[in-house]
Amino acid sequence: MFTAIARRYDLNNTLLSFGLHHRWKKLAASCVPETARGRALDVGAGTADLALLLASRMGTGGRVLATDLNEAMLREGRRKVIALGHAGAIACLRTNAEHLGFSDHTFHAVTAGFCIRNVGNLMNAFAEIRRVLKPGGRFVCLEFSRPVYGWLRALYDWYSFRLLPWIGTRVAHDTTGVYEYLPASIRTFPNQEGLKAMLLKAGFSQVDYRNLSGGIVAIHVAIK
């Protein structure tokens, strides 16, 4: 599915979130402490938006690894990284979040933007992310969550389950099923408290979260 949508991913993201995803990503990146010669890992980096924001926080001599399971998404990310002149600081690599393959205690920070919801086994991914973080390092998880107001939940349900599939079939002539997958994957994903409990169970010592756009999205910050 991600292979089929990779080329249109950025445009679709901007249209379907009314441009809000840029703001959400900036806020997530701001949860990563600025670190001189820092090492950061972005998991499920896709087209590298978060990795690009992280690069400026890792200081001179800093490095960011933008990793993703899907080569087509990474190709779009690599193209953007080069076009924006960050090829020296950001490397794009194909890696599964459940088997990261880096040494223990490698990164000052790990981020994941709208990736974790798609991973097969969340606890495997959290264990891997915790393993590759340095002690005291932060995992910043930006993900869809549960709107906190009843009226917003109703509006959001209408948008997700009625308008989005309609746009998918009538406007985008989609055949991948992405417009049905997106809302379904959001509804089956743990809510704010559920995700916090899972991160604590995975061994992170402190987990806090912040709701964005009334809880449509949440940023969880987990400390190793």
Ligand SMILES: C[S@@+](CC[C@H](N)C(=O)[O-])C[C@H]1O[C@@H](n2cnc3c(N)ncnc32)[C@H](O)[C@@H]1O
């Ligand atoms: C919705 S996109 C998010 C991309 C980007 N982080 C953003 O915020 O725009 C989800 C990404 O997660 C990747 N993904 C899904 N499962 C993964 C896994 N097990 N390991 C690594 N990446 C994965 C997909 O290939 C896709 O690029």
